[in-house]
Amino acid sequence: MKIELRDVRHVYSPGTPFAVEALGGVSLTVEPGEVLGVIGGTGSGKSTLVQHLNLLLLPTSGQVLVDGADALSMDRTALRRRVGLVFQSPEQGLFAPTVEEDVAFAPRRLGLDEDEVRERVRETLGLLDAGHLAGRSPFALSGGERRRVAIAGVLAMGPEVLVLDEPTASLDPTARGDLIGLVVRLNASGVTVVFVSHDLDEVAEVADRVCVLEGGAVRAIGTPADVFYAGTSPAPATVRVAAAVGERLPGLGRPVRYGETLAALRGVMGGTG
Amino acid sequence: MADPTSISCEQLTYSYPGAAPALSGITLEVRAGEYLGVVGPNGGGKSTLVRLLNGLLVADSGRVRVAGFDPATEPFEVRRRAGVLFQNPDNGLVAPFVEDDVAFGLENLGVERVEMRERVREAIRSVGLSGYERREPHTLSGGEKQRVALAGLLAVGPEILLLDEPTAMLDPAGRDEVLARVRELRASRTVLHVTHHLEELFDADRVLVLNGGRLVAAAAPEELFSDADLLRENRLVLPTVSRLASDLGLPFCRTPEELAAAVEKRSRDNSGVEAR
Numbered sequence: 001m002k003i004e005l006r007d008v009r010h011v012y013s014p015g016t017p018f019a020v021e022a023l024g025g026v027s028l029t030v031e032p033g034e035v036l037g038v039i040g041g042t043g044s045g046k047s048t049l050v051q052h053l054n055l056l057l058l059p060t061s062g063q064v065l066v067d068g069a070d071a072l073s074m075d076r077t078a079l080r081r082r083v084g085l086v087f088q089s090p091e092q093g094l095f096a097p098t099v100e101e102d103v104a105f106a107p108r109r110l111g112l113d114e115d116e117v118r119e120r121v122r123e124t125l126g127l128l129d130a131g132h133l134a135g136r137s138p139f140a141l142s143g144g145e146r147r148r149v150a151i152a153g154v155l156a157m158g159p160e161v162l163v164l165d166e167p168t169a170s171l172d173p174t175a176r177g178d179l180i181g182l183v184v185r186l187n188a189s190g191v192t193v194v195f196v197s198h199d200l201d202e203v204a205e206v207a208d209r210v211c212v213l214e215g216g217a218v219r220a221i222g223t224p225a226d227v228f229y230a231g232t233s234p235a236p237a238t239v240r241v242a243a244a245v246g247e248r249l250p251g252l253g254r255p256v257r258y259g260e261t262l263a264a265l266r267g268v269m270g271g272t273g
Numbered sequence: 274m275a276d277p278t279s280i281s282c283e284q285l286t287y288s289y290p291g292a293a294p295a296l297s298g299i300t301l302e303v304r305a306g307e308y309l310g311v312v313g314p315n316g317g318g319k320s321t322l323v324r325l326l327n328g329l330l331v332a333d334s335g336r337v338r339v340a341g342f343d344p345a346t347e348p349f350e351v352r353r354r355a356g357v358l359f360q361n362p363d364n365g366l367v368a369p370f371v372e373d374d375v376a377f378g379l380e381n382l383g384v385e386r387v388e389m390r391e392r393v394r395e396a397i398r399s400v401g402l403s404g405y406e407r408r409e410p411h412t413l414s415g416g417e418k419q420r421v422a423l424a425g426l427l428a429v430g431p432e433i434l435l436l437d438e439p440t441a442m443l444d445p446a447g448r449d450e451v452l453a454r455v456r457e458l459r460a461s462r463t464v465l466h467v468t469h470h471l472e473e474l475f476d477a478d479r480v481l482v483l484n485g486g487r488l489v490a491a492a493a494p495e496e497l498f499s500d501a502d503l504l505r506e507n508r509l510v511l512p513t514v515s516r517l518a519s520d521l522g523l524p525f526c527r528t529p530e531e532l533a534a535a536v537e538k539r540s541r542d543n544s545g546v547e548a549r
Binding site: 166244 | 289291292313314315316317360361414415416438441442443444445446447469508509510512513514516517520521529530532533534536537539540543544
């Protein structure tokens with residue numbers, strides 16, 4: 001599934017003294033099968049942008065196309081099933097007495113029969129390494145566990161595109177690593193992922209392409225190496241290290257991911273490293 | 274300060290209703306003026322500790338003293354001496370203008386008007402937000418909101434700051450803003466700083482590791498950060514720069530520049546060896 005935004009503007013409270021333009025004409029394509037990282041400071045329009053991908057927000061002007069067709073004329077419920085959106089602090093949406101019931105809520109509303117619902121819940125919790133939590137109360141879980149349960153609730157709908165808005169904020173580093181692993185696995189199974197984050201190191205690790213938003217406009221979009229080595233946006237630690245080494249030694253290239261950077265540094269150090 | 278001990282806990286134990294202990298048998302002492310980091314996995318007990326220290330939760334057993342008071346029985350005495358900065362900058366801000374928000378804690382203490390105005394002005398200045406007095410909090414960035422929340426604590430004049438992942442929801446610029454203020458403030462206060470980002474604790478005096486509700490280590494940062502087993506057992510991950518240095522067999526590094534210098538040196542050493 002391919003989603004295109006064409007010159008999308010979004011104004012909050014239009015026509016009032018409080019009108020604020022959050023997006024000022026954004027065009028970009030989410031390609032099928034990719035992991036698109038979206039970065040930018042607070043207020044740059046990241047959350048507003050991603051809510052246009054399943055029309056939780058409607059553009060003030062401009063177009064949203066899904067596989068070439070106008071998304072505005074599509075059934076919204078069907079669209080939201082295909083494009084799953086996990087908000088910041090999604091655990092605030094947990095409400096059911098058990099984890100299992102919470103995850104089952106959305107698939108049940110899709111009208112699936114009970115066996116299918118149970119199967120999806122089991123499968124999704126398993127994928128998130130949260131099967132052992134099924135009978136627990138969502139309120140007795142740690143922050144990382146609650147986050148995984150909330151994501152499971154969206155995954156249980158079987159979306160083709162998964163949009164994660166700051167999914168790792170306030171998770172511990174290991175839980176963050178697990179979540180990155182999950183994104184990689186989901187993507188390998190064919191799910192397109194849009195990954196919004198403040199953490200450039202983790203965006204560097206998962207993204208096929210990176211989009212930098214600034215003041216409601218696309219400042220840069222391209223491969224992580226092209227975007228991060230252009231010097232126009234903040235760069236992840238690996239790129240900052242490579243840039244600092246590049247000033248002293250030739251032949252390092254443009255590594256972005258941790259493994260690439262480690263190998264490149266070993267290469268320029270020579271010897272047995 | 275007469276008492277050199279700022280915070281003390283003895284055999285502190287707490288369980289949330291119907292769950293395994295969130296903290297068990299925690300004993301620790303924090304010196305006045307100490308900068309103490311607290312790390313550990315989600316569910317390790319970090320936030321529970323902060324809540325017990327400021328009286329939001331009451332321990333099942335054990336003893337807590339904060340600035341000489343028991344937070345369970347004298348929470349207001351504790352709260353005027355120990356301010357808590359929480360994770361989410363949106364949760365704490367309540368008033369229409371920045372200056373009202375900063376004054377909120379003071380109003381509750383019944384400070385008289387002229388003094389209050391002066392303390393609010395000074396608190397706003399000390400977090401670098403002079404000129405923001407009449408701004409509406411919802412128009413601020415995350416880093417600015419956290420600094421407003423911090424100013425609200427400072428106006429009350431606490432000798433202790435309890436920071437519970439204050440940068441977790443901020444972008445890199447906001448994080449730098451808040452950390453810069455913390456570095457200034459620690460000079461004159463006891464600071465307990467809970468975080469998942471080990472690089473925020475490079476200059477801490479000590480770092481506590483809480484895991485499964487237990488205090489499993491208390492060490493100087495360089496000691497903790499170079500103990501690979503301890504890090505792994507407690508789900509801690511070194512900052513990228515330090516991890517690269519460690520994986521390359523280089524000495525501990527904090528910044529890209531330090532690492533680049535170490536890489537260059539090793540490269541020259543190695544080519545020297547090959548030339549011979």
